[in-house]
Amino acid sequence: MHLVLFDIDGTLIKGGGMGGRALRQAFEEVFSVSAVENSDLDKVHFGGRTDPAIITDMATALNLQIEDPLHPTFVEAFLRHLRSNVDTTPELKTCPYIPELLQSLHHDPRVCLGLITGNMEPGARIKLDPFELNPFFPIGGFGEDGFERHLLVGAAIERGRNHYDIGFDPEEVVVIGDTQNDIKAGRAHGCLTVGVATGWVEEENLQQANGSAVFKDLSPENGFASWLNEQLS
Numbered sequence: 001m002h003l004v005l006f007d008i009d010g011t012l013i014k015g016g017g018m019g020g021r022a023l024r025q026a027f028e029e030v031f032s033v034s035a036v037e038n039s040d041l042d043k044v045h046f047g048g049r050t051d052p053a054i055i056t057d058m059a060t061a062l063n064l065q066i067e068d069p070l071h072p073t074f075v076e077a078f079l080r081h082l083r084s085n086v087d088t089t090p091e092l093k094t095c096p097y098i099p100e101l102l103q104s105l106h107h108d109p110r111v112c113l114g115l116i117t118g119n120m121e122p123g124a125r126i127k128l129d130p131f132e133l134n135p136f137f138p139i140g141g142f143g144e145d146g147f148e149r150h151l152l153v154g155a156a157i158e159r160g161r162n163h164y165d166i167g168f169d170p171e172e173v174v175v176i177g178d179t180q181n182d183i184k185a186g187r188a189h190g191c192l193t194v195g196v197a198t199g200w201v202e203e204e205n206l207q208q209a210n211g212s213a214v215f216k217d218l219s220p221e222n223g224f225a226s227w228l229n230e231q232l233s
């Protein structure tokens, strides 16, 4: 049995920058600073990082002292803005072949599914809801689990063990994501790691992270299904 963990942004869906927009709106609302159009925030890096790490960097760029990046008042504002951005972002879409792939893995008796994302869990659920992808993912590792992405992988494996009642060995865990950070986080736990170039990182740059495999997208034409089948058998 294998635990297959999917990143969200750039891997399952593309969100047209709505997460970053909602964070800027939350800063503006909670701290009364100009954030939505603030170019100081443009340098904050998002790819493959966790919400607490991103929020901390955004606060620093705005010269704000914050003790808890996941303060409930801020999180409530962020999630509310995220929800309204989901409703008003026409670019929001699933990455190629994702709905079909999840249906097929869901019915594969060799596979258990989970998420591995720097989003806080409620934010992750809000992003997946329009596509009805949440039921595929009873568990995951999320932004609440730590600043560093590898901590999220450990949390996801632990939750997978509890939920599916299976102790997955590291080599029975597949971590799929669209950045080098995703691959590094999976490698830190000895997992199989898949880079997929449906986000913002080119295939050749993903190759440099020395993961188990890199694909243009997760469609059968580009080889992911046959690669995974080999690992599962």
Ligand SMILES: [Mg+2]
Binding pocket: 007, 008, 009, 010, 011, 047, 048, 177, 178, 179, 199
């Ligand atoms: Mg991503």
